[in-house]
Amino acid sequence: MKVIDVQNLSKIYNLAQVGTGTLHQDLNRSIARLRGKPDPYASLAELNDRSVKSKTNIVYALKDINFSVNKGEVLGIIGRNGAGKSTLLKLLSQITSPTTGHIKMKGRVASLLEVGTGMHHEMTAKENIFLNGSIMGMTRKEINAKFDEIVDFAGVAKYIDTPIKRFSSGMKVRLGFAVAAFLEPEILIVDEVLAVGDAKFQKKAIGKMQDVSRGGGRTVLFVSHNMESVQRLCKNCLLLSNGRLIAEGLTENIIKQYLDDTDEVENISLSNKYNKHLFYPAEILINDSTDKRSIFRDEEIRIKLKLVSRSTYKHAFRISLSVINESGIIAFSSLEDKTYKTGQIVDKKNLEASLVIPANLLNIGKWTFTLTIDEPFIQYLFPKQDIFRIEVKNRPGIDNYQKLAGVVSPELKWQTNY
Amino acid sequence: MKEKWDIELKPKRNLLEIDFAAVWRYRDLLRMLVYRDFVTYYKQTILGPLWFFIQPLFTAAVNLFVFGGLAGLGPEGVPGFLFYLSGPILWQYFQDTFTKTSATFVENQAIFGKVYFPRLIMPLTVLISGLLKFGVQLGILLIAIGYYFFKTGNLSIQFEIIFFPVILIIIMVFAMGLGLLVSSVSTKYRDLKFLIDFGVPLFKYITPGIATTYVVFIDKLPSALIPVAKYNPLGYIIDTFNYMFVGAGSFSWMNLGYSAAVALVLLFLGIVIFNQTEKSFMDTV
Numbered sequence: 001m002k003v004i005d006v007q008n009l010s011k012i013y014n015l016a017q018v019g020t021g022t023l024h025q026d027l028n029r030s031i032a033r034l035r036g037k038p039d040p041y042a043s044l045a046e047l048n049d050r051s052v053k054s055k056t057n058i059v060y061a062l063k064d065i066n067f068s069v070n071k072g073e074v075l076g077i078i079g080r081n082g083a084g085k086s087t088l089l090k091l092l093s094q095i096t097s098p099t100t101g102h103i104k105m106k107g108r109v110a111s112l113l114e115v116g117t118g119m120h121h122e123m124t125a126k127e128n129i130f131l132n133g134s135i136m137g138m139t140r141k142e143i144n145a146k147f148d149e150i151v152d153f154a155g156v157a158k159y160i161d162t163p164i165k166r167f168s169s170g171m172k173v174r175l176g177f178a179v180a181a182f183l184e185p186e187i188l189i190v191d192e193v194l195a196v197g198d199a200k201f202q203k204k205a206i207g208k209m210q211d212v213s214r215g216g217g218r219t220v221l222f223v224s225h226n227m228e229s230v231q232r233l234c235k236n237c238l239l240l241s242n243g244r245l246i247a248e249g250l251t252e253n254i255i256k257q258y259l260d261d262t263d264e265v266e267n268i269s270l271s272n273k274y275n276k277h278l279f280y281p282a283e284i285l286i287n288d289s290t291d292k293r294s295i296f297r298d299e300e301i302r303i304k305l306k307l308v309s310r311s312t313y314k315h316a317f318r319i320s321l322s323v324i325n326e327s328g329i330i331a332f333s334s335l336e337d338k339t340y341k342t343g344q345i346v347d348k349k350n351l352e353a354s355l356v357i358p359a360n361l362l363n364i365g366k367w368t369f370t371l372t373i374d375e376p377f378i379q380y381l382f383p384k385q386d387i388f389r390i391e392v393k394n395r396p397g398i399d400n401y402q403k404l405a406g407v408v409s410p411e412l413k414w415q416t417n418y
Numbered sequence: 419m420k421e422k423w424d425i426e427l428k429p430k431r432n433l434l435e436i437d438f439a440a441v442w443r444y445r446d447l448l449r450m451l452v453y454r455d456f457v458t459y460y461k462q463t464i465l466g467p468l469w470f471f472i473q474p475l476f477t478a479a480v481n482l483f484v485f486g487g488l489a490g491l492g493p494e495g496v497p498g499f500l501f502y503l504s505g506p507i508l509w510q511y512f513q514d515t516f517t518k519t520s521a522t523f524v525e526n527q528a529i530f531g532k533v534y535f536p537r538l539i540m541p542l543t544v545l546i547s548g549l550l551k552f553g554v555q556l557g558i559l560l561i562a563i564g565y566y567f568f569k570t571g572n573l574s575i576q577f578e579i580i581f582f583p584v585i586l587i588i589i590m591v592f593a594m595g596l597g598l599l600v601s602s603v604s605t606k607y608r609d610l611k612f613l614i615d616f617g618v619p620l621f622k623y624i625t626p627g628i629a630t631t632y633v634v635f636i637d638k639l640p641s642a643l644i645p646v647a648k649y650n651p652l653g654y655i656i657d658t659f660n661y662m663f664v665g666a667g668s669f670s671w672m673n674l675g676y677s678a679a680v681a682l683v684l685l686f687l688g689i690v691i692f693n694q695t696e697k698s699f700m701d702t703v
Contacts, residue, residue: 002421014701095531095533096698096700097429097431098428098429099429101429102426103426103427105426105427106422106423109534111534113532114533117532117533118529120454122457122461123457127453127454127457136533137447140449
């Protein structure tokens with residue numbers, strides 16, 4: 001059964017300070033609106049591509065979005081910054097209204113674009129539970145019924161009569177999330193609220209959201225940049241790009257497409273802009289080649305960084321390289337800190353550092369490498385940045401088995417008695 | 419088969435498509451917000467709720483000196499202190515309600531940008547929270563009246579005080595209606611806020627019933643300003659209020675009827691425009 005139905009949804013934003021620029025245009029708009037006609041300036045609007053400076057002041061934050069969600073489904077919404085995710089959430093949660101198209105929903109809707117909305121720092125935790133709960137649409141009776149559970153979930157039983165201005169920010173977030181967790185809407189809309197709070201609490205929060213969708217047959221829309229939690233929670237995903245819905249389907253496929261898409265857009269190449277840093281990689285060789293991007297799983301990966309110290313840097317430093325998979329999970333990081341440990345002073349302008357990643361370690365897929373060079377606790381010489389990507393593939397014909405589960409796939413020694 | 423949807427979000431909303439049922443569903447929120455206003459109003463002050471008393475008493479004393487003493491406008495036959503206590507109390511309720519309501523969208527954009535509830539809840543909160551303060555101050559007025567009765571033996575309260583609820587409702591409707599109208603316009607044109615901040619306190623002095631009674635006031639007013647005072651429904655409301663409690667003013671169903679009509683028209687327009695504004699004000703605010 002469909003519980004959310006979105007058709008031809010578009011949203012136009014006007015970037016001008018007041019109105020569309022002139023009173024004349026403002027009046028034209030108002031007249032059209034009063035007569036029930038569409039916005040006469042809608043046709044001027046452009047797609048929201050932020051890399052190009054816009055000619056008009058009107059942009060489409062969303063254009064022609066169509067989708068529907070079934071009861072009990074947990075749908076992820078992903079996309080780069082500015083793709084229109086937040087706008088879509090705002091429309092779904094009735095913060096603002098669409099320019100064209102419509103949204104239809106069944107049942108009570110609660111949106112969690114923020115936790116603890118409307119809480120007042122002078123009021124006690126108890127008062128704030130009631131205040132925040134009623135802002136989220138609960139009745140006094142419902143809050144009363146769940147009060148003990150909420151306090152328990154937030155873990156603030158001891159401070160229930162303390163004004164929340166004495167709370168740590170983490171406690172406030174927990175309190176807000178606890179209230180939200182006990183909302184019982186048919187449709188729950190969640191923005192990246194899970195990004196806050198400590199790891200333990202995040203785990204609890206994600207667990208709670210899974211319970212919500214599984215147990216209650218409730219529908220959840222979840223927007224996040226964290227591919228790991230999207231993957232864990234959502235079976236299906238929507239991918240937005242520049243205000244358009246460009247793909248929908250199984251989460252795994254959509255995330256792949258998203259990362260590919262990101263690849264295309266931010267094609268990483270060593271650029272001149274690096275040389276504004278004190279230390280920068282002038283050249284990176286992978287297996288002795290500067291443009292090698294595809295590696296077989298059973299090959300070693302030899303990485304050679306040719307670094308340039310701009311002002312002949314004379315202190316100890318360390319280099320760290322992180323290896324990140326398609327889902328954004330850091331498989332491991334490796335540290336080179338010889339000079340930092342020994343206090344050796346380096347005064348060369350051109351330096352070289354190499355390392356080897358053993359064969360069969362990285363699993364099949366795309367990998368991103370990020371580089372950081374710093375003087376610990378003092379400054380970044382080269383702040384953390386993605387510096388290159390490679391794709392690890394099966395060697396055709398030899399190991400043609402499926403991809404193993406897991407982030408890495410090291411070859412380990414088995415001992416058998418057969 | 420036509421499916422039944424509970425919520426339909428469309429670009430346009432009819433002028434009279436106002437969801438009062440939703441406001442009713444959110445009545446617990448209204449209650450919590452009023453409670454919040456009340457418990458947090460005087461937090462971190464030393465005198466706390468005593469400020470409820472201090473404000474009107476000092477205002478009355480200063481007004482008595484300026485209008486009663488310097489300008490010689492004090493009403494005849496009734497204690498000046500009572501007169502200068504009563505008018506400003508009612509005015510203050512109007513001013514608080516109006517200015518806060520007119521800032522609804524601007525002040526609450528943080529909340530409004532994150533969660534949906536019927537926006538009308540916010541002005542209603544202002545209206546009711548203000549009533550609590552007004553109630554306390556009305557108590558002070560009654561105590562002062564009792565004090566003068568005890569001292570002089572004359573009770574200033576008139577029989578018409580039984581119609582006080584009518585006055586109260588008119589001024590509530592008026593303040594809210596005007597506030598809603600202004601709030602909708604001020605989301606886009608912030609100039610209005612500046613106009614209100616200095617305009618409303620000034621307007622107080624050309625409203626009958628503050629400096630002196632309606633009749634005396636009209637008599638002293640430059641002829642150019644007479645229409646301003648005559649068409650101002652607040653003048654009649656305050657003058658009637660003064661009459662009921664202090665015995666200096668007038669009582670006329672005609673004038674009250676006029677004020678009520680203006681208030682109702684404003685409220686109607688205010689709600690209609692507010693309802694249109696609330697659906698997309700986040701884009702302009």
